[in-house]
Amino acid sequence: MNLFALTTLAAGSPVGHVIDKPIYGQWGISNATVMLILSAIVTLLVLVPAARKIATGKSGTLEDLRAKGTLANLVEVICLYLRDEIFKPLLREDTDKYIGVLWTFFWFILINNLLGLVPFADVLAMFKINSMATDHGEVFVGIGGTATQSIWVTSALAIISFIFMNGTALKKDFVGFFKHLTAGAPVFMWPIMVPVEIIGTFVKPFALSLRLFANMTGGHIIVSTLLGFVVSLSIGLGGIAGHGLALLPLLGTIAIYMLEVLVAFIQAFIFTYLTGLFLSQLIVHDHDHEHDHGDDHGHVMNVDMDHQAPTTH
């Protein structure tokens, strides 16, 4: 038998396995929306009890200030890292004002990413309860997949991030926001700088949405493709050779799966970090600019003085 032909035959479409699907044929509710709600519930179930144990106690002893329990400590160490190590250097004294939104971005995206790695759809398919025969043919009714794989979901998150960043900046310093569009360049540069800055304002959320979408989709397509090889080798080829050879893509799948767990964390972090970074560029820029200009003037003056020095002697 021709191994290549079997492989392509059994693999089917790895993209089809990964992408969002409507439930009962209606896009009003889909895989992604169900997973979003499930993730929201899990997020709340993880964070709310943890928050109770991190909150200051009432016993009046030093124990009040300690997070109690494994989950609380896990949540605390991540929240504290994001707040103190990542966003404090960017947002400075405003950190605590905006950290709630940033924490929500991180945890919500992270749990969405991680839940996307749980093979709900595949388990349901095993028991044949994820599809139903209707007048319009077989329709998908199950749950599973990754909500953050959908460009629509990541775009919505990016638009919220966009509104959060620019809304905060406008509220904080209305004139400063528009001044920022000139990037501190001299007036004759404004016809170039202003459009570039305006484009940049919209490119940032666009990049956020595309980055999350592409990373989630790409990784899952690799996993799905490798699993397709396992299926095609063990079912299509069969026997000792087929099952033995299937071990290779299976080990590859496990490796990529582990990488995907890492990617889930990294992408949640990147989305949150860039939101905080862009926000800090919008709201914490004045002081830095002045400081930089001051330094420049200082250098220019030094140079002038050095040039004058020989002539005066």
Next chain:
Amino acid sequence: MSMQPSVLNLVLAAGGDNPFAGTIYQGIAAAIVFIVVLVILKKLAWGPILTGLQDRENKIKTDLEEAEKSARDATATLKQYEAKLAAAQEESRKLIEEARGEAQRVAAQLKDQTQTEITQMKDKAARDINAAKEQAITELYSQAAIMSTQIAGRILKRELNADDQQAIVDESLAQLKAENN
């Protein structure tokens, strides 16, 4: 046409699956779910967590400040005590010095006084001795004179009256004294 639709067409042709599958509904759902999660978490999670973290930070900050203040106070107190101790040592040294000087002075005074007293006693004793000696000599002379006159009277066999006797005695004495001198 651009390249993207052709790639997309390829993908669609391969499996009939669109990686951009979905509608605006998914976006709206995501936005609503996110906002709900944000609102609930802000109320039930971020508030308590942030307060907990801030309380701890404040506690650590005040504790550190207190510790620093205590250390400063302790150093100041130590310096104060050291200064006091040094002053006390100086004081005691002075006191000992003074006491020693006083003792020496008193001793010298006592010695002088005793010396003077001894000299005085010696002088007095010498004077007393001289006086007694002179008195004894005088008495001895007078006795001797009396006895001599009595002896002389017996020799002469005549009784001398008291006036004569006295005259003889005085004469003898004067003579004796003259001889002695």
